[in-house]
Amino acid sequence: MATTDKPLLQRQTVTAMVAQYIAARIIGGDYPGGHQIRQEAIAAELGVSRIPVREALLQLEADGLVVIRTHRGAVVSELSADDAIDLFDARLLLEPFLVEKAIAHASDQDIAAIEKSMRAYEAAIARGDDPKDLSRLNWAFHTALLEPSMRPRSMAVVQTLYNSADRYLRLQIEPAKAQAKALQEHRQLFEAYRGRDIAETARLLRKHIADAAGEIVSQLRRSESAG
Amino acid sequence: MATTDKPLLQRQTVTAMVAQYIAARIIGGDYPGGHQIRQEAIAAELGVSRIPVREALLQLEADGLVVIRTHRGAVVSELSADDAIDLFDARLLLEPFLVEKAIAHASDQDIAAIEKSMRAYEAAIARGDDPKDLSRLNWAFHTALLEPSMRPRSMAVVQTLYNSADRYLRLQIEPAKAQAKALQEHRQLFEAYRGRDIAETARLLRKHIADAAGEIVSQLRRSESAG
DNA sequence: TATTGTTGGATTGGATCCAATCATACAATA
DNA sequence: TATTGTATGATTGGATCCAATCCAACAATA
Missing domain, CATH: 1.20.120.530 (GntR ligand-binding domain-like)
Incomplete structure (x- = not known):
């Protein structure tokens, strides 16, 4: 099949799972534009530390789903x-x-x-x-x-x-x-x-x-x- | 001026500086395609902990400059x-x-x-x-x-x-x-x-x-x- | 009253430490 | 000898802890 080959077995990291979770909440509209995402809140909700949450948020910023401002946290990007x-x-x-x-x-x-x-x-x-x-x-x-x-x-x-x-x-x-x-x-x-x-x-x-x-x-x- | 406005004062984070540093090394060719980037090595070189290095690498992955495989670290992406x-x-x-x-x-x-x-x-x-x-x-x-x-x-x-x-x-x-x-x-x-x-x-x-x-x-x- | 200064809790960013995974070398076996 | 199994150091991923920044409420001053 003329498709680009991906690694067939990729161990799932907590960061990746958190990223998926938050992305789903944003895309599903649970977190609307302007919503402040608190690292601690997500971490507690998922039973993980803040580190993977922060790393997930960085990935979501690259995807344009959130906007991060230094020391001010992540906000869900606005739709227009x-x-x-x-x-x-x-x-x-x-x-x-x-x-x-x-x-x-x-x-x-x-x-x-x-x-x-x-x-x-x-x-x-x-x-x-x-x-x-x-x-x-x-x-x-x-x-x-x-x-x-x-x-x-x-x-x-x-x-x-x-x-x-x-x-x-x-x-x-x-x-x-x-x-x-x-x-x-x-x-x-x-x-x-x-x-x-x-x-x-x-x-x-x-x-x-x-x-x-x-x-x-x-x-x-x-x-x-x-x- | 009809340009999109950016926050005029953005405090520089260590993660961002590390990302810039590694990106410059990759783009400049110091780290060629296939080069293994060791978190500890970069951290020691810049006198920071591994955390901002890891977060920087995640950003560079989104930019397509490195490929990260779980528990195997970051490798500079190959040119072709x-x-x-x-x-x-x-x-x-x-x-x-x-x-x-x-x-x-x-x-x-x-x-x-x-x-x-x-x-x-x-x-x-x-x-x-x-x-x-x-x-x-x-x-x-x-x-x-x-x-x-x-x-x-x-x-x-x-x-x-x-x-x-x-x-x-x-x-x-x-x-x-x-x-x-x-x-x-x-x-x-x-x-x-x-x-x-x-x-x-x-x-x-x-x-x-x-x-x-x-x-x-x-x-x-x-x-x-x-x- | 409007503005400026101050203080403390909330929150993020980063460092240190621990656990899980990977890679390499070596041993065991057919 | 070629292959499979095992153990150890290297490295990454994640948790915990500490420091820096932000924000809101209140106090002080003109």
């Missing part, structure tokens, strides 16, 4: 229409480019993996899985599309962009509608991808991201002007 | 032609886009700041400053071009990409030649930018990055096939 535009525009540049490269490299196994992740997303929607799982499966599909590009550096960038984008996606007023639309578009994407129609796949992906971004930004603008 | 392509292609997408947005927002003060940073680079070349300073000034010019885009998220991505790109730039066989070419192109970029010719500026910036990337990749391919 401008930030969403910044984020989604970057995705709009990188993802279509990567999907073009990916199609050129994709093996039949890669394509089978994409289909599998599409079906998993489909099934999860049918079952009415919770937003967290749906988001994970949605992104797994995107990742499967892009992974064969063999561009680990760009993939890492896209991954961190998605973590933040996910915060916006979870705010959506009509998630069911957005999910149905996304699934429909995933099916089209997969067909074009399987047919190795590079230009069409890139076009569909651009539209897929742009439409989602448009929804989010207009919703944010409404709430921002409403105050 | 494929990685350079990955890196520079991402810059080729993001920077021209950002410069387009920047021109639309740039104030006269922004343009004056760009000219100033261009002159500083010019003067440094004339003086024959060391590569580290030249690199810093070269990037200061790029930053000045892009900053008015008001896209902190994308700027952060581009910044980290440059840190790694810089490692490749420093390997160049004929730096003086590359610098002269760069300066010439900076002048053209500035003229187009000042005239607010968006398409032309984007075109020049694309060529500027692509040419540098081409040089580096062909040099790497030669050494890889030889090596």
Whole structure:
């Protein structure tokens, strides 16, 4: 399979688990923008010392999920229409480019993996899985599309962009509608991808991201002007 | 000035200083790809404990300068032609886009700041400053071009990409030649930018990055096939 | 009353110490 | 001899402890 190989057995560190935990709370909206994250509070909650909490927060800062100011602690970064535009525009540049490269490299196994992740997303929607799982499966599909590009550096960038984008996606007023639309578009994407129609796949992906971004930004603008 | 505002007084933490120090050693080539970074060694060298060293290494991992494996420590990431392509292609997408947005927002003060940073680079070349300073000034010019885009998220991505790109730039066989070419192109970029010719500026910036990337990749391919 | 100064608790940043893991050399066995 | 098992030093990951900074409440002064 034409994918970038990762170490197959990576021992899980406490720092990494704490980072995952806090990230999930932020992305899920439990910690909204502006929320102060106290190291001691997290440490007590998880039964660990402050060291791994601090190190986790440093990683989340690199992901843009929190802002750290010296001796003042970590604050969950604020969401805004401008930030969403910044984020989604970057995705709009990188993802279509990567999907073009990916199609050129994709093996039949890669394509089978994409289909599998599409079906998993489909099934999860049918079952009415919770937003967290749906988001994970949605992104797994995107990742499967892009992974064969063999561009680990760009993939890492896209991954961190998605973590933040996910915060916006979870705010959506009509998630069911957005999910149905996304699934429909995933099916089209997969067909074009399987047919190795590079230009069409890139076009569909651009539209897929742009439409989602448009929804989010207009919703944010409404709430921002409403105050 | 239409730039994103940063906290004007940020107390410097030991972690940040250590991160800067190690990053400089990596970018400068003192720690080549594959080099094992021992926490204790760095700590002793700088007269600090291992804690800030570890935290610095986590930040550098997010920047892609080192790879950390659990209980096995940090290793300087390897350079390769494929990685350079990955890196520079991402810059080729993001920077021209950002410069387009920047021109639309740039104030006269922004343009004056760009000219100033261009002159500083010019003067440094004339003086024959060391590569580290030249690199810093070269990037200061790029930053000045892009900053008015008001896209902190994308700027952060581009910044980290440059840190790694810089490692490749420093390997160049004929730096003086590359610098002269760069300066010439900076002048053209500035003229187009000042005239607010968006398409032309984007075109020049694309060529500027692509040419540098081409040089580096062909040099790497030669050494890889030889090596 | 508005502004400036002061003090103490809360919180973060860093150092030291301990436990878990890894790597290397050596021994045991087939 | 080639392979597998074992033990020890080196190194990392995490906990605990201490110092520096911040913040809010209160006091002092004009």
